[in-house]
Amino acid sequence: MSQKKIYLDYNATTPLESEVITTITEALxxxxxxxxxxxxxxxxxxxxIDQARSDVASLIGTKSSDVVFTSGGxxxxxxxxxxxxxxxxxxxxxxxxxxxxxxxxxGYINTESSKKRHHLGEHxxxxxxxxxxxxxxxxxxxxxxxxxxxxxxxxxxxxxxTAQAVVTYASLSPLTGRLExxxxxxxxxxxxxxxxxxxxxxxxxxxxPVKEICDAVRNIKRGNGETKKIFVHTDAAxxxxxxxxxxxxxxxxxxxxxxxxxYGPRIGAVYAKDLENRExxxxxxxxxxxxxxxxxxxxxxxxxxxxxxxxxxIAFKNIVKFETDMSKxxxxxxxxxxxxxxxxxxxxxxxxxxxxxxxxxxxxxxxxNCEGHxxxxxxxxxxxxVGAACHAQNKPSAILxxxxxxxxxxxxxxxxxxGRYTTIEDIDLVVEDLKQAVQMLADEx
Amino acid sequence: MSQKKIYLDYNATTPLESEVITTITEALxxxxxxxxxxxxxxxxxxxxIDQARSDVASLIGTKSSDVVFTSGGxxxxxxxxxxxxxxxxxxxxxxxxxxxxxxxxxGYINTESSKKRHHLGEHxxxxxxxxxxxxxxxxxxxxxxxxxxxxxxxxxxxxxxTAQAVVTYASLSPLTGRLExxxxxxxxxxxxxxxxxxxxxxxxxxxxPVKEICDAVRNIKRGNGETKKIFVHTDAAxxxxxxxxxxxxxxxxxxxxxxxxxYGPRIGAVYAKDLENRExxxxxxxxxxxxxxxxxxxxxxxxxxxxxxxxxxIAFKNIVKFETDMSKxxxxxxxxxxxxxxxxxxxxxxxxxxxxxxxxxxxxxxxxNCEGHxxxxxxxxxxxxVGAACHAQNKPSAILxxxxxxxxxxxxxxxxxxGRYTTIEDIDLVVEDLKQAVQMLADEx
Numbered sequence: 001m002s003q004k005k006i007y008l009d010y011n012a013t014t015p016l017e018s019e020v021i022t023t024i025t026e027a028l029x030x031x032x033x034x035x036x037x038x039x040x041x042x043x044x045x046x047x048x049i050d051q052a053r054s055d056v057a058s059l060i061g062t063k064s065s066d067v068v069f070t071s072g073g074x075x076x077x078x079x080x081x082x083x084x085x086x087x088x089x090x091x092x093x094x095x096x097x098x099x100x101x102x103x104x105x106x107g108y109i110n111t112e113s114s115k116k117r118h119h120l121g122e123h124x125x126x127x128x129x130x131x132x133x134x135x136x137x138x139x140x141x142x143x144x145x146x147x148x149x150x151x152x153x154x155x156x157x158x159x160x161x162t163a164q165a166v167v168t169y170a171s172l173s174p175l176t177g178r179l180e181x182x183x184x185x186x187x188x189x190x191x192x193x194x195x196x197x198x199x200x201x202x203x204x205x206x207x208x209p210v211k212e213i214c215d216a217v218r219n220i221k222r223g224n225g226e227t228k229k230i231f232v233h234t235d236a237a238x239x240x241x242x243x244x245x246x247x248x249x250x251x252x253x254x255x256x257x258x259x260x261x262x263y264g265p266r267i268g269a270v271y272a273k274d275l276e277n278r279e280x281x282x283x284x285x286x287x288x289x290x291x292x293x294x295x296x297x298x299x300x301x302x303x304x305x306x307x308x309x310x311x312x313x314i315a316f317k318n319i320v321k322f323e324t325d326m327s328k329x330x331x332x333x334x335x336x337x338x339x340x341x342x343x344x345x346x347x348x349x350x351x352x353x354x355x356x357x358x359x360x361x362x363x364x365x366x367x368x369n370c371e372g373h374x375x376x377x378x379x380x381x382x383x384x385x386v387g388a389a390c391h392a393q394n395k396p397s398a399i400l401x402x403x404x405x406x407x408x409x410x411x412x413x414x415x416x417x418x419g420r421y422t423t424i425e426d427i428d429l430v431v432e433d434l435k436q437a438v439q440m441l442a443d444e445x
Numbered sequence: 446m447s448q449k450k451i452y453l454d455y456n457a458t459t460p461l462e463s464e465v466i467t468t469i470t471e472a473l474x475x476x477x478x479x480x481x482x483x484x485x486x487x488x489x490x491x492x493x494i495d496q497a498r499s500d501v502a503s504l505i506g507t508k509s510s511d512v513v514f515t516s517g518g519x520x521x522x523x524x525x526x527x528x529x530x531x532x533x534x535x536x537x538x539x540x541x542x543x544x545x546x547x548x549x550x551x552g553y554i555n556t557e558s559s560k561k562r563h564h565l566g567e568h569x570x571x572x573x574x575x576x577x578x579x580x581x582x583x584x585x586x587x588x589x590x591x592x593x594x595x596x597x598x599x600x601x602x603x604x605x606x607t608a609q610a611v612v613t614y615a616s617l618s619p620l621t622g623r624l625e626x627x628x629x630x631x632x633x634x635x636x637x638x639x640x641x642x643x644x645x646x647x648x649x650x651x652x653x654p655v656k657e658i659c660d661a662v663r664n665i666k667r668g669n670g671e672t673k674k675i676f677v678h679t680d681a682a683x684x685x686x687x688x689x690x691x692x693x694x695x696x697x698x699x700x701x702x703x704x705x706x707x708y709g710p711r712i713g714a715v716y717a718k719d720l721e722n723r724e725x726x727x728x729x730x731x732x733x734x735x736x737x738x739x740x741x742x743x744x745x746x747x748x749x750x751x752x753x754x755x756x757x758x759i760a761f762k763n764i765v766k767f768e769t770d771m772s773k774x775x776x777x778x779x780x781x782x783x784x785x786x787x788x789x790x791x792x793x794x795x796x797x798x799x800x801x802x803x804x805x806x807x808x809x810x811x812x813x814n815c816e817g818h819x820x821x822x823x824x825x826x827x828x829x830x831v832g833a834a835c836h837a838q839n840k841p842s843a844i845l846x847x848x849x850x851x852x853x854x855x856x857x858x859x860x861x862x863x864g865r866y867t868t869i870e871d872i873d874l875v876v877e878d879l880k881q882a883v884q885m886l887a888d889e890x
Contacts, residue, residue, distance in 0.1 A: 007486060013479040013744065024748075025470045028710070034458040039821075039828040041452060071516030074733035074743035151733035151742070158732045265473070266746040285730060287603045288519040288596035289833075297596070298519035299458065301711040303469075304749065376484075383484040388734075 006426045006433075007383045010359060011202050011238060011417035017263040020310045024265060027306035035300050036289065045302045052309025056269050059312040060236070060255060061246035065276040068295045069305055072268045073237050073258035077151040077196075079270060079285050079296075080233050080254040081142070084194040085165055087231075087281045088140035137191040141166045144196045145179045146402040147203075149235060149388070152196055166191070174404025176354045177206040181216045188220060194231045199239040199250075203387050203399045203415055204349030205360025207243065210234045214251035231280065237261045241315040242357050243323055247271055253280045259304075263420070264311025267304045270295075322420050327358035329418045329427060334361055336431040341365050341438070348405050348413055359419065362400070364412035365438055369445035371411045378437035382430045384416050451871045451878075452828045455804060456647050456683060456862035462708040465755045469710060472751035480745050481734065490747045497754025501702060501714050504757040505681070506691035510721040513740045514750055517713040518682050518703035522596035522641075524715060524730050524741075525678050525699040526587070529639040530610055532726045533585035582636040586611045589641045590624045591847040592648075594680055594833075597641055611636070619849030621799045622651040626661045633665060639676045644684040644695075648832050648844045648860055649794030650805025652688070655679045659696035676725065682706045686760040687802050688768055692716055698725045704749075708865065709756025712749040715740075767865050772803035774863045774872060779806055781876040786810050786883070793850050793858055804864070807845070809857035810883055814890035816856045823882035827875045829861050 016024075031048045033041030053064045070076045144156055146169045159165035170183040179197050195217060200207045210232070217230040233254035239245050241262025247255055255271035272280045275295075288297030315322070337345050348362040365375060372386035373394050387397040396410035405413070416430070461469075476493045478486030498509045515521045589601055591614045604610035615628040624642050640662060645652045655677070662675040678699035684690050686707025692700055700716040717725045720740075733742030760767070782790050793807040810820060817831035818839050832842040841855035850858070861875070 005485065007484075009479075009482060009484070009486070012482050012487075013477065015477045016473050021470060021473050024473065025466060028461050028466050028469065032458065032460045032705075034454075037454060037457050037828075037830060039452075039454070039830075040450065041454070041828055042457075071520070072743045072746070074731050075516070078731050078733070149733070150735070151731075154734075154742070155732040260477075260744060265748065266744055286519050286523050286596075287600040288523070288594070289599075290595070297599070298517045299705060299711055301517070301749070303710065304746070383482075383486055385482060385484075 003380055004429075005383050006381050006422075006430050008416045008418055008422070008426075008430060009384050010419040010422075011205075011261070011415060012385060012388075013260050014241075014263045014419060016265060016307070017311060017314055019314060020264055020307045023310040024303045024307040028303040031302050031306070035302060036291070045300070048302055048306050048309075049300055052305045052312075055309035055312040055316070056257060059240065059245070059316045060257065060271055061248050062271060062273075066247075066271055066273065067257075068270045068272065068275070068282065068292050069300065069308070070268045070270055070296055071301075072260075072266055073149070073235065073256050074151040075285065076256040076258070076268045076270045077149065077233075077235055078155050079282075080256065080272075081152065081155055081159070081194065081196060082285065083254075083281055083283045084142070084231050084233075085140050085159065086283045088191075088193045092138075137189065139163070139166050139191065140193040141168065141189045141191040142194045142196065143168050143170055143184055143187050143192060145169055145172055145198075147172060147179075147201050147399045148196065148198055149202065149237065152198070152235060156196075172403045176351050177201075177204055177349060177403040178208050178351075178354055179213070181209060181212045184213050185216055185220075188217070188230070192230055194233060196233040196235070199234045199236040199245065199255075200243070200357050201349075201399065202238045203360075203397055203413075204362050204403060205238075205357035205417075206349055206351070206403075207239070207355040207357065208234075210252060211250050218251070238357060241311075241319070241322065242326065242359055244319050247273070257308075259308045259311055262311055262315050265304045265307040267301060267308055269308065323358045325420065326418050326422070329422045329424065330359055330361050332424055333416060333418065333427045333430070334363070336427060337361075337363055337365075337434075340431050340435050344370075346409050346412075348400050348403075348409070359417050361416045361418075363414055363416060364405075364409045365414070365434070366409065366412060367438070367442070369441045370438055372414045374441055375412075375414060375434065375437050378440050379433050380436070381433040382416075384414055386413055387415055448825055449874075450828050451826050451867075451875050453861045453863055453867070453871075453875060454829050455864040455867075456650075456706070456860065457830055457833070458705050459686075459708045459864060461710060461752070462756060462759055464759060465709055465752045468755040469748045469752040473748040476747050476751070480747065481736070490745070493747060493751050493754075494745055497750045497757075500754035500757040500761070504685065504690070504761045505700060505702065505716055506693050507716060507718075511692075511716055511718065512702075513715045513717065513720070513727065513737050514745065514753070515713045515715055515741055516746075517705075517711055518594070518680065518701050519596040520730065521701040521703070521713045521715045522594065522678075522680055523600050524727075525701065525717075526597070526600055526604070526639065526641060527730065528699075528726055528728045529587070529676050529678075530585050530604065531728045533636075533638045537583075582634065584608070584611045584636065585638040586613065586634045586636040587639045587641065588613050588615055588629055588632050588637060590614055590617055590643075592617060592624075592646050592844045593641065593643055594647065594682065597643070597680060601641075617848045621796050622646075622649055622794060622848040623653050623796075623799055624658070626654060626657045629658050630661055630665075633662070633675070637675055639678060641678040641680070644679045644681040644690065644700075645688070645802050646794070646844065647683045648805075648842055648858075649807050649848060650683075650802035650862075651794055651796070651848075652684070652800040652802065653679075655697060656695050663696070683802060686756075686764070686767065687771065687804055689764050692718070702753075704753045704756055707756055707760050710749045710752040712746060712753055714753065768803045770865065771863050771867070774867045774869065775804055775806050777869055778861060778863065778872045778875070779808075781872060782806075782808055782810075782879075785876050785880050789815075791854050791857075793845050793848075793854070804862050806861045806863075808859050808861060809850075809854045810859070810879070811854065811857060812883070812887070814886045815883055817859045819886055820857075820859060820879065820882050823885050824878050825881070826878040827861075829859055831858055832860055 031045040035045040231253040235256040237258035257269040346364040400410040480490040676698040680701040682703035702714040791809040845855040
């Protein structure tokens with residue numbers, strides 16, 4: 001019963017770095033004052049929050065004023081998407097007074113190159129899907145993918161269900177496992193206001209072409225040559241702490257930070273580009289005491305914020321080492337899996353053209369009675385999952401299906417994600433464990 | 446510089462009990478798994494969350510299934526109010542299909558007693574404010590007061606500004622400092638859906654007649670004798686951990702729990718009556734991975750939740766002692782203030798008819814140059830505030846004005862709130878400190 005367990009589920013959540021726990025404990029002990037209080041007890045707390053904001057900003061290559069703390073990734077994702085919907089509606093109201101609504105909202109994509117590439121018809125509408133009903137453009141249009149986290153996808157479905165937005169899930173490429181630029185451009189409509197795509201997928205580990213998507217949507221002109229901005233949001237939950245992330249290089253307008261995926265606490269942050277100068281809008285979900293410059297009222301969770309700052313500092317300083325170490329471990333794991341299971345091994349997230357996170361191995365062990373959830377149930381040492389933590393164990397992953405993995409292979413998938421301190425010895429034990437599990441299942445079959 | 450400080454600002458925030466910090470640190474260290482994961486790492490976290498939910502439930506006298514964890518009081522207050530607005534709109538849509546809208550939404554208050562007490566006219570409308578424009582009843586009507594926390598008041602203003610609700614701030618009684626039942630009943634309209642009033646005021650410490658308000662609104666019949674439910678919400682932030690709080694005795698439908706006001710962490714919870722059986726509705730603000738039975742998605746903040754549970758357990762077990770100790774200290778403080786300043790002392794929250802929190806003393810020291818913020822600036826030992834942490838230091842408190850304190854007295858107000866471990870010796874030092882501050886200000890005048 002007390003056998004050593006080896007956790008390879010670091011994409012579900014990570015333990016906190018001991019320095020992060022110390023920072024949180026110290027802040028809870030010494031900086032418990034209300035950051036809005038004018039006496040010293042309050043000022044100490046405020047100073048700690050300022051430092052943490054600066055550390056989070058450094059991690060993603062921006063300035064403190066672009067960072068707003070939230071209770072986590074779900075709040076951040078929801079808040080960003082809701083903001084863009086509200087912004088669209090406000091702009092529409094402005095246009096109603098300035099000029100005819102029809103003109104302003106039913107323009108067309110008119111760059112020659114995008115017309116050529118995306119088979120646009122004379123009026124810039126996609127051939128076959130050109131809709132003459134101009135009312136369709138009254139709602140904001142959001143482009144996303146079928147591989148997003150529920151904090152994006154479920155919220156988008158809610159917006160659809162309540163007629164607050166029109167949503168398109170652009171196809172993923174079965175050749176790269178990515179949301180390719182051309183598939184995004186293919187879906188652009190006159191009312192497209194947001195593209196939201198994660199920076200790295202939680203199940204396959206595939207890094208998405210977010211920079212290329214940003215570059216491409218910046219060039220789109222619509223409505224009599226007018227450039228109407230399409231915002232780009234990326235949820236960087238799985239990328240942070242595993243690969244360098246820089247908002248300026250990416251070119252995104254919004255980015256979601258989630259502490260517990262990079263050895264930090266269960267809070268998060270919103271990055272909004274040049275927020276101070278209102279280059280990107282940000283509308284609060286909550287109304288209250290004015291904290292976080294009114295973007296996110298509520299007495300600040302000083303301890304957790306301090307911890308997020310510390311986790312960001314650690315990730316920023318050590319990213320090259322972490323990336324190298326995890327990559328070495330993951331590559332060794334894949335090598336050993338092939339050694340152990342030969343042709344029965346099918347890697348689900350490996351495409352020659354696509355970069356992957358250094359820590360993620362999505363693998364199916366083929367053969368009778370070897371579905372992922374059965375294999376895990378027979379493991380004595382390995383703690384892992386068949387996909388995202390919140391999805392049912394005995395269904396094939398919708399993400400794998402979306403990137404073209406056949407259903408019978410997807411049913412066998414295991415998501416093995418290594419951590420910063422996973423060792424080669426751990427990997428050896430895990431592979432042995434998998435071997436005995438698969439053998440046991442074969443015997444039972 | 447290193448002089449001992451005495452913190453008498455426990456209504457702004459409290460330090461965490463050391464046991465709470467230990468619980469949080471242990472949970473962060475040992476229960477960092479994703480509570481949605483099916484392996485043991487996840488199960489450990491889930492168990493801790495279940496225990497914490499049970500402890501919070503015990504503190505307020507209810508069952509676990511009525512408790513939903515939130516990021517704090519602001520989220521809880523906003524969520525409850527938004528829920529009731531959505532509920533009103535859903536019910537309205539139902540009624541549109543069932544019968545004529547006008548009939549169902551423009552009924553009248555028809556209990557004889559309330560007619561008599563509240564000077565209602567023949568159709569139950571208040572005389573003088575009877576509005577024949579039935580469209581006015583299309584929006585949900587919310588009754589609140591001018592003493593609420595910004596998480597209630599600012600959110601209500603937002604709902605007003607965006608035409609999502611009609612809001613009435615019922616008058617506070619200058620005889621009791623309370624929101625009296627008759628003042629609430631006076632404002633009931635055919636479309637009233639919610640009364641939201643805090644359980645104890647943060648500045649005066651006055652305990653509000655929430656039970657009486659609940660009892661009264663339950664008896665109101667409207668619309669051809671039909672009883673349409675009016676929900677009652679109370680933000681119990683200032684009451685919890687200071688006086689016993691029991692949702693069944695109070696009779697409220699919703700209650701807000703805020704950890705950091707009772708020596709716990711900066712998260713909170715929503716109580717919704719018999720949530721499991723949908724006796725009260727609760728609509729989520731966020732959409733995502735289904736956590737908290739979909740009422741509040743987002744990976745659970747296990748450490749903070751564990752801490753909230755521990756703080757609740759401590760408060761529940763020791764409430765009588767805490768209440769007695771704080772009350773003794775506060776009463777001694779008031780005695781000493783009178784001794785020190787004689788007739789210059791004016792207590793702002795003391796009404797013979799009203800119960801107060803055991804820890805709160807709102808006092809003005811009258812006389813030239815003795816405005817509250819000036820006195821605090823001259824104090825060397827005392828850390829306190831002139832009112833709520835998030836309000837400007839040199840304005841008279843809107844709450845004091847609302848309970849009838851004259852502006853020149855309100856400008857002198859100090860909010861002194863003692864804690865569980867404040868001692869008589871601390872009080873002696875504070876009063877000495879105040880004496881020297883007032884003397885210095887007199888010399889400067």
